Amino acid sequence: MAGEPVNVLFICPNNACRSIMAETLLNKLGQGRFVAFSAGPKPKGQISPYVAETLQQVGYDTTDLRSKHWDMFVTPSSPRLDVVVTLCDSLKDIRMPIWYSNPVRVHWGFSNPEEVEGEDQERVAAFRRCYGDLEQLALKMAALASDGIRGRALAQLLEAIKP
Numbered sequence: 001m002a003g004e005p006v007n008v009l010f011i012c013p014n015n016a017c018r019s020i021m022a023e024t025l026l027n028k029l030g031q032g033r034f035v036a037f038s039a040g041p042k043p044k045g046q047i048s049p050y051v052a053e054t055l056q057q058v059g060y061d062t063t064d065l066r067s068k069h070w071d072m073f074v075t076p077s078s079p080r081l082d083v084v085v086t087l088c089d090s091l092k093d094i095r096m097p098i099w100y101s102n103p104v105r106v107h108w109g110f111s112n113p114e115e116v117e118g119e120d121q122e123r124v125a126a127f128r129r130c131y132g133d134l135e136q137l138a139l140k141m142a143a144l145a146s147d148g149i150r151g152r153a154l155a156q157l158l159e160a161i162k163p
Helices: 018-029 049-057 120-143 151-160
Strands: 006-011 034-039 083-086 104-107
Touching: 006 018, 018 034, 018 049, 018 120, 049 120, 083 151, 104 151
Parallel strands: 006 034, 006 083, 083 104
Antiparallel strands: none
8 A cells, every 4th residue: 555645534514614624735735645535424515605715715726626425435436545534523423334445533623613603704714713723734644654554553643633
């Protein structure tokens, strides 16, 4: 497996916010050493407009980003997954689908900026804070010496950098 990228699936309930940002960040910052995907058990069908705005403001193309159901990763023809990262506490102990590649599972709990109420500026600020926190984790993840490391050893590396 040396030289192959580490495939990571980020999971949030609606796959409209945190998991979308994490996927986008790791795909760029991972520089080919990581390939990120995102999904959720109850996808909204579209990403949050606040996520789109946040990502666009820092230079990301959001054209192809979409909310996806995690079932698209359970078939034998799905991408091989090395690790599944849950980003929402409500998914921490939930039963997940059976992934064919038997990835390890890691939990990084993040509050949902979509739950922030108030004026638009407060909501925008919540999404920017979430983006910044996810960016820090993606940078730490991208810096890991992960070549050829899979399974429990990979999970331990990822647990060591969790928020």
